[in-house]
Amino acid sequence: MVYLERNLVGEGKVAIQASSEIESITGILGAGFAGKKTMTATSGPGFTLMAEGIGLGWMAEIPLVVVDVQRGGPATGLPTKTEQSDLLTAISPAHGDSRMPVIAPGTVEECFYASVMAFNWAERYQGPVMLLSEHSLAERAQNIPRPDLSKVPVENRDVYTGNNGYLRYEAKGISPMPVPGKPGAYVANGSEHDVFGDTTHLPKYHVHMTERRFGKLELLEDGDYEAENTKAKIAVMPWGGSKGSVFEAYEALKAEGVDLGWYYTMFVSPLPAKMLEELKCKDLVVVPELNYQGQMAMVLRSLGVKAEAITLYTGLPFGAKELAGRIKQLLAEKGERTGAAKA
Amino acid sequence: MAGGNEIVVRFAGEGGQGVVTAAEMLARAATGVGYHALTFATFPSQILGGPTWTQARVSRFPVHSPGDSVDILIAFNDYAYQEHRSDVRAGGVILLDPAVTPDPSDTNHRCITVPFDQLAKQTGEARAANMVVMGGLSRLIDMPIEFFKDFVAARFSGRAGVVEANHMALDLGLAHLADEEPIANLTAPDRPDYDQLFIKGNDAISIGAIHAGIETYI
Numbered sequence: 007m008v009y010l011e012r013n014l015v016g017e018g019k020v021a022i023q024a025s026s027e028i029e030s031i032t033g034i035l036g037a038g039f040a041g042k043k044t045m046t047a048t049s050g051p052g053f054t055l056m057a058e059g060i061g062l063g064w065m066a067e068i069p070l071v072v073v074d075v076q077r078g079g080p081a082t083g084l085p086t087k088t089e090q091s092d093l094l095t096a097i098s099p100a101h102g103d104s105r106m107p108v109i110a111p112g113t114v115e116e117c118f119y120a121s122v123m124a125f126n127w128a129e130r131y132q133g134p135v136m137l138l139s140e141h142s143l144a145e146r147a148q149n150i151p152r153p154d155l156s157k158v159p160v161e162n163r164d165v166y167t168g169n170n171g172y173l174r175y176e177a178k179g180i181s182p183m184p185v186p187g188k189p190g191a192y193v194a195n196g197s198e199h200d201v202f203g204d205t206t207h208l209p210k211y212h213v214h215m216t217e218r219r220f221g222k223l224e225l226l227e228d229g230d231y232e233a234e235n236t237k238a239k240i241a242v243m244p245w246g247g248s249k250g251s252v253f254e255a256y257e258a259l260k261a262e263g264v265d266l267g268w269y270y271t272m273f274v275s276p277l278p279a280k281m282l283e284e285l286k287c288k289d290l291v292v293v294p295e296l297n298y299q300g301q302m303a304m305v306l307r308s309l310g311v312k313a314e315a316i317t318l319y320t321g322l323p324f325g326a327k328e329l330a331g332r333i334k335q336l337l338a339e340k341g342e343r344t345g346a347a348k349a
Numbered sequence: 350m351a352g353g354n355e356i357v358v359r360f361a362g363e364g365g366q367g368v369v370t371a372a373e374m375l376a377r378a379a380t381g382v383g384y385h386a387l388t389f390a391t392f393p394s395q396i397l398g399g400p401t402w403t404q405a406r407v408s409r410f411p412v413h414s415p416g417d418s419v420d421i422l423i424a425f426n427d428y429a430y431q432e433h434r435s436d437v438r439a440g441g442v443i444l445l446d447p448a449v450t451p452d453p454s455d456t457n458h459r460c461i462t463v464p465f466d467q468l469a470k471q472t473g474e475a476r477a478a479n480m481v482v483m484g485g486l487s488r489l490i491d492m493p494i495e496f497f498k499d500f501v502a503a504r505f506s507g508r509a510g511v512v513e514a515n516h517m518a519l520d521l522g523l524a525h526l527a528d529e530e531p532i533a534n535l536t537a538p539d540r541p542d543y544d545q546l547f548i549k550g551n552d553a554i555s556i557g558a559i560h561a562g563i564e565t566y567i
Contacts, residue, residue: 009555010566021566030567037565044565045558073554085394113413117550121557143550147373147388149380150553152544153560160561247550250387250413322391327417 007047027052031059031072038063038070039194041165041185043125047073049141050083053092053099060134061100064219066194066203067175067183069128069135069163071121076140076246078321087321088142090246091297093305096136097275103216107131107226108275110138112249115150117143119158120272123229126161131222132183138274140296142323143247166190176201178214179221229273231281235260239289240340241267242333243313245274245302247323252294254326255333264334274302277309285311292316292336294329353536355408356490357416360482361433362425364392364401367479371423372403374479375486378500379407380547383540389415400428407490409538420532421489423482424449425465434458442489442532444482461529468521474514484522491534494523 007023014021024030030046037044048056053074063070076092078084096108107127111120117139124137166172166182172190174181184190193203198215200206235241244252249270256268269285271278277285285291285306291313293303300315307313316332318324360371369390376386386407393399406416418438424430427449437443439457447467451460463485465478472480480501487494497519505511548556558566 007566009552010558010563013555013559014563014566019564024567033567034565037567042564043562044567045563046567047554071558075551086392088391111550111554114548114550114553117553118557118560121554122561125558125561125563137554139550139554142389142391145388145390145549145551147376147386147547147549149376149385149545149547151541152546153556155560158560162562253413323389323415325417326414 027055028059031056031063034070035059035063035066035068038068038128039066039186041163041183043069043129045071045073045125045137047075049075050077050079050085051081053095057099057101060106060136061102061104062196063134064100064104064106065196065198067132067219067222068194069132069183071124071128071135071137073137073139075144076138078319084321086141088140088247088323089296089319089321090140090248091299091301091319092138093245093274093295093297093301094299096138097305099136103220105220105223105275106134106136107223108136108138109272110246110274111143111272112244112246112270113150114143114146114148115153116272118150118153122158122160123273126159127226129161129163130180131225132163132180133219133222138246140247146247173201174203175199175215175218178218180225223276226273227276227279229271229278231269231271231273231278233281233284234268235265236267236284238265238267240265240292240337241269241285241288241290242292242294243269243285243302243306244294245270246272246295248294248296251324251326251329255294255324255330258326258330259333264337266333266337275305282309282311285313288312290314290340292333294318294324294333296323353534354410355406355412355416356420356533356535357404357406357418358421358423358486358490359402359404359419359433359436360423360425361400361402361429362423363429364399366401366425367476368392368401368403368425371479371482372405374500375483376405376407377547378483378497379405379492380545381500381503382496383538384408384535385411385538386547387412387415400432402429402433407535409536421486440532442529444485459529459532461526463522463525468525469518471521472514472517474511474518477515477518480515480518481522481525484519484524485526486522487519488523488526488529489532491531494519 010021034044078089166184174192197205303313303315390403392401469478
């Protein structure tokens with residue numbers, strides 16, 4: 007916020023400190039509808055307060071980015087401690103049938119690229135995108151290579167340029183988005199609507215619009231991912247800010263001769279389609295994560311991956327050495343012989 | 350002496366004692382001369398007071414986590430000493446405020462009392478306790494004091510009095526620990542051959558948003 011207040015300057019640009027999260031989300035809904043690239047940021051209960059507005063963004067198909075810096079919860083919880091416990095909420099913050107795209111960077115460097123990609127995704131599929139950071143990553147200071155901006159493409163929404171009488175929601179998939187005040191006026195409606203945007207409860211429209219909204223997510227399944235030692239039957243797959251600790255644990259286990267694969271992506275929902283297919287072929291995918299329930303492992307299991315979590319919920323990040331020990335212990339419980347056991 | 354590739358330093362005290370900025374200062378100064386560094390900070394939700402600690406891991410190579418084993422702990426109060434000393438590796442160093450009495454049964458660590466505040470006051474800049482610590486650290490990790498002095502000169506550019514006071518604080522900290530054996534001698538870094546930024550995750554998100562063309566932030 008402070009950075010944007012100082013640097014988001016110039017004609018047509020504005021950074022505003024709103025008085026509430028509801029004001030923030032509805033403000034950026036209006037800006038997104040008006041054709042602007044827009045973002046808000048919050049944490050904990052603030053994210054919950056934005057849930058209804060995010061649902062409206064999904065329903066009316068308005069591009070916007072919501073940053074959720076995760077901390078310990080629920081309620082006021084541990085407001086200054088780190089946790090990765092908003093994944094399920096980020097995927098499904100609103101009531102009703104919806105599934106938000108979620109990008110969760112794992113390093114300070116990835117925070118830059120994740121932010122650009124969150125806007126690109128929002129513009130590409132015309133809807134809300136959740137950028138899921140966490141306290142330890144938000145406060146982490148690190149040296150990173152200066153990003154080469156020429157290699158980071160920026161996407162813009164498909165803008166409608168035709169005449170009036172446009173049926174904004176007629177297509178099965180993505181359709182150009184009109185700019186208010188220009189031809190192509192439509193109703194951006196929170197209620198279920200017909201192809202023009204007018205309210206309707208007719209079953210055929212709810213079916214059409216629901217399938218249209220979910221179908222657009224296929225446009226986001228081409229995210230990059232990391233994969234190493236892909237032939238191993240068991241893989242480790244961190245997400246978000248735990249990436250660094252898990253990577254060091256993975257490297258230590260690799261040095262011991264443990265046959266373990268590595269998978270990682272910041273595009274956590276939807277996952278890159280090719281990566282998901284590879285994960286489905288594994289006997290076990292170990293997911294270290296900072297929450298009680300093992301939320302990413304739950305998501306993976308729902309997608310057909312044999313996943314099991316290693317959890318920590320102290321408000322602190324994983325220590326690499328301790329984590330390496332816990333991964334070995336899990337493999338031993340699963341009857342897997344590790345390099346250390348062979349020795 | 351620890352290996353020459355990396356060092357993990359933890360600062361523990363109370364909110365408002367400058368603990369949060371200390372790790373960042375060490376990391377920023379180190380990266381400025383070519384080391385890799387990563388910080389971790391955890392603090393209470395109170396604006397002032399409450400147990401706070403931060404950690405900086407400085408290495409010749411890229412680092413991915415805050416580090417497991419603490420080489421040096423700076424404990425600004427007794428709670429910090431009691432709470433964190435078990436995380437300090439055997440043979441590690443603990444710098445203590447004079448108000449803290451080290452446990453005589455603790456033979457695993459080298460405990461050194463440093464009058465941070467008293468030395469800072471000698472500079473005329475009471476808030477320079479952090480720089481006293483940095484001066485002491487430069488001795489313990491065998492890092493040239495000039496690295497920190499250059500950092501101070503850049504940080505407080507145009508404020509000659511502040512620079513002078515902080516330089517004096519660095520010298521006082523170094524002099525106070527002049528007879529102590531370094532715990533590590535970080536080998537000189539291989540300065541990366543690419544341009545770098547030293548930033549926090551939140552700022553990186555903001556920079557990405559600006560590159561993406563954000564027009565409205567609310």
